[in-house]
Amino acid sequence: MKFSGFKVMQQALTGHRGWAPLWRNPEPKPAYDVVIIGGGGHGLATAYYLASNFGITNVAVLEKGWLGSGNIGRNTTIIRSNYLLPGNQPFYEFSMKLWESQEQDLNFNSMVSQRSIINLFHTDGQRDAYRRRGNAMHLSGAGGEMLSQEALREKLPFLNFDNARFPIKGGLIQSRAGTARHDGVAWGYARAADQRGVDLIQNCEVTGFRIEGGQVTGVETTRGVIGAGKVGVAVAGSSSRVMEIAGMRLPIESHVLQAFVSEGLKPTIPGVITFGAGHFYVSQSDKGGLVFGGDIDGYNSYAQRGNLPVVEDVLEGGMALMPMIGRARLLRAWGGVMDMSMDGSPIIDRTHIDGLYLNGGWCYGGFKATPASGYAFAHLLATDTPHETATAFRLDRFARGYVIDEKGVGAQPNLH
Amino acid sequence: MLIPHPLLGLRDAQEFTYLGDASLMSRPAPEAGEAAFCDYVFLRDNPAGVHRELWFHEQGDRSWLVVTRDTVTHEILGAELASDYARSSS
Known part of the structure; x- marks a missing residue:
């Protein structure tokens, strides 16, 4: 079904009885050309670009929980390309350009709003x-x-x-920066990938890799063994846990980052504001809630919740920046698990195991990167060469001394 | 989180600065080579579950502790002075 304003009006007049599910719920096939582990934003975007731009449609996305159950639904929805270093900035600008055409490309309202x-x-x-x-x-x-x-x-x-x-x-x-509807992005990519033949397989946890002679041949899952020509891992937050099954240690620590939303208020904040000195940033959602956050909690964590001292710290930052926020009530707070890499920059690369590819290390900046991450990972999976904007995101850059350290704080993940 | 300091009793984790995995205490020998140091500086086990980690009591007695903590539940299972830990594990 193609979405359009006309379709919405037609459905409104017929009791909204004609809408269909956005994607199929298929049984896994015995084997695929490419298996992507992780049905979050990055994994779904990878599947979409593999099918739409590289003509590889015999693809499965394996998700342990439900689609978009990780950080794609837990972030503060900001999209921007205001980085400094040459290894990063062209990539994020490529992502910004993909955001600008995303709704038309996917035929899905991901509510991209370039509000600055x-x-x-x-x-x-x-x-x-x-x-x-x-x-x-x-x-x-x-x-x-x-x-x-x-x-x-x-x-x-x-x-x-x-x-x-x-x-x-x-x-x-x-x-040109702004916000987008975060889980809508996952749904848009999922629907568009499904329409192009990609199998989205939920409740399917990967428990092992089949590796023969240094070449990956498939994955073991809670729904049986699935053969694969290539396996792409896009499970940021849990990258260390998944790659450990393949015997790899990563330059990553998992940390929890909290975010907050206030009760709905009349329009007051026109765009996104960041107050780096006070560890606080804020925007206002289309529903009116102030969406804000600050620093990671700062200790290794796989809990999708943080602790109260950081709540206090973030709210103090908000009060220092815009005292009017003290009149608003806090509605919700939540936490997500971040792959904090050793230089604060991501990894999109092959591994020493042939056919096994890694996309991770997104720190707390993965949402804005979703389109370019998917595109670049699809490019790598399809052609075995990095996309031109993602050549710096190598796994061996730490050993070679080519870290991409925007903040210049060294191998201390809780400071990035 | 409250950290059971072996000398000072339960202290708020806010008084501490976090460094990371306690394996950072075992630095490779100077002649161990580049690969060993690269592993030491950059690679981590990053377990989901029990994790031994270094906390510095910066706003307290300025001692280094090895805290055993569950990274899934945030439950703190124990804490000892890093100097004691180094002696007992060597």
Whole structure:
């Protein structure tokens, strides 16, 4: 079924009885050309691009739980391409371009809203760092402008400009950034992949790899053995657990990141605002809730919940930035498990086992990367060469000394 | 989370700074070679379940502890001074 405004009106007039499920629920076949482990945003996007751009449709996506049950449904929905380093920025800009055409490509309303992101600065040093970052963004065609304090006062009059510790002096804005409906993105990719023949197999946990002579030949699952020409692992948060089954140790620690949403309020925040100095960022959803978050809790965790000290820290950051937030009630808080890599950047690469490929290490930045991650992983799976924007995301970059460390804090994952 | 400090009793985890896996205490020998150091610096077991890890009591007595904690439930199963742990495990 093709979605359109006309279809919505027609269904409205006929009692909405004509809608069909978005995807099939097939039994696993004995073997596939490509098996993707992980039915989250990245895995589903990979399957979609394999089928749509690389002509590989004999593909299965294996998901332990239900589709989109991990971080694609637990993030704060921000899309942006305002990175600094040459290994990262072109990739995220490629992702931004894919976001811009995503709804038409998938025929699905993923509610991509380019409402801008503003990074605030408080000192001359931060201003210079953001100017440099803005220049790096321009090199990749991502745009970006410096905003004066006056311009900010006009756009965001509710900010606490005269905070004694972090007075707001200006900001870097990327107007093309914004938000998207996070689980809608998973559903859109799932539906589009299914339409192109991909089998989406839920409640199917991978328990082992079949490896013969250094070549992967299939996976063992709770629903039987499934043969595979190639296996792509896209299970960020649990990458270490899955790759351990294949005997690999990764440059990754799993950490919990919390996020929050307030009760619904009238429109007040026009875009995304980040207050890095205070460990706080915020946007407002289309339903009116303020969606915000801060730092990871900072210790290894596979629990999809965090602890109260970080809740307090994030809310203090919010109060420091925009005291009006104190009048809003907190509606929900939740946590997701992040693959925190040793340099804060992701991994999309082959492994030493032929036919086994890894996509992970997304830290707390995986959502915005969903389209490009899927595209680049599909490119790698289909052609055995990295996509031109993802050549730096190698697994051996740590051994070779080519880390991509945006923050420059070294091999200390809880500081990235 | 409350960490049972062996000398000071239960202390709020907020007083501590987290470093990571306690295996960081066993640094390779200087002549062990690049590959051994690369593994030491970058690779982690990252288990789901019981994890021994280093916490520094920065806002307390500035001792290093080895805390045994479950990464799935956040339950803290024990804590000892890192110096004692090093002696007992060597």
